[in-house]
Amino acid sequence: MKNKAMRRINEILFVILAVMVLISCKEKEKKVLTPEEKEYAKQIEHMRTQTDRWMRTNPDSPFNAKEKVEFHPLNYYEPNMDFIFKSKLYEYDPKDTVTVFGTKGEKRTFLRYGYFNINYEGQTHKLNLYVGRTADGKTYPSIWFTDETTNDETYGVGRYLNIRLSNDPEHIYTIDFNAAYNPYCAYSKEYSCAIPRKEDHLNFAVEAGEKKFHD
Numbered sequence: 001m002k003n004k005a006m007r008r009i010n011e012i013l014f015v016i017l018a019v020m021v022l023i024s025c026k027e028k029e030k031k032v033l034t035p036e037e038k039e040y041a042k043q044i045e046h047m048r049t050q051t052d053r054w055m056r057t058n059p060d061s062p063f064n065a066k067e068k069v070e071f072h073p074l075n076y077y078e079p080n081m082d083f084i085f086k087s088k089l090y091e092y093d094p095k096d097t098v099t100v101f102g103t104k105g106e107k108r109t110f111l112r113y114g115y116f117n118i119n120y121e122g123q124t125h126k127l128n129l130y131v132g133r134t135a136d137g138k139t140y141p142s143i144w145f146t147d148e149t150t151n152d153e154t155y156g157v158g159r160y161l162n163i164r165l166s167n168d169p170e171h172i173y174t175i176d177f178n179a180a181y182n183p184y185c186a187y188s189k190e191y192s193c194a195i196p197r198k199e200d201h202l203n204f205a206v207e208a209g210e211k212k213f214h215d
Contacts, residue, residue, distance in 0.1 A: 041079040051074065062184040062188045062190075063188070066191070067189075067190045075212060077207050079208075082208075083177035083178060083208035085120075085175040085176075086172050087118060087172065087173055088117075088170070088171075089165075090116070090117070095112060096111075098111075100194045101194075102192040102193060102194060102195065103157060106192065108194060109132075110142065110194075111132075113129050113131045121204065125203060127143065127175065127200075128143070128199065128200055129163065141164070142194065143160065144160045144161075144194060144200060146158040146196050147201065147204060147206040148202075148203065148204055154206075156212075157195055158195065158200070159180040159183075160180070160181055160183055161176075161179060178208045180209025182213060186212075187213050187214075
């Protein structure tokens with residue numbers, strides 16, 4: 001009986017030690033932010049606070065403009081500078097007109113304008129840029145994508161990135177996935193948004209930017 005009790009005590013001590021080692025390893029894995037990363041995280045948090053305020057209070061937001069949707073703060077990944085990339089915009093030649101479907105089934109036409117090369121973990125991934133046209137004839141650039149988080153941690157249709165085109169052909173753009181956001185249809189079924197095409201899929205998990213709003 002005494003030997004059994006000692007064995008049981010040793011087993012418990014072994015489990016406790018293993019847990020302590022695991023916790024210690026996890027603590028060591030925590031990344032220590034540089035001053036630059038801390039400043040960047042502050043800027044991102046400020047931007048997200050401003051976005052929440054606009055979404056909650058502005059009459060033109062998807063929570064107020066049409067069918068009333070109950071608001072709660074938007075969901076995000078922690079700011080991560082590993083998902084910021086520099087890339088030149090490579091223009092397609094020719095620039096084909098393609099059909100992009102909306103979430104309500106309507107067809108939209110966009111100019112397949114160009115692409116960026118995103119290098120992540122030793123692999124190069126293509127991120128397309130499209131140019132659309134408003135009803136009054138104005139043009140606007142669009143970037144949308146799906147990735148390995150889509151329909152899991154992030155919105156099932158995909159996410160968008162804002163961009164401003166430069167007239168400088170050698171201009172290097174900053175692609176910051178921390179700024180990736182959900183289109184309005186992610187919050188309310190009253191809206192329709194462009195669905196990323198198959199070729200707009202990034203074959204890695206973009207664990208940055210906005211997550212799902214609805215469970």
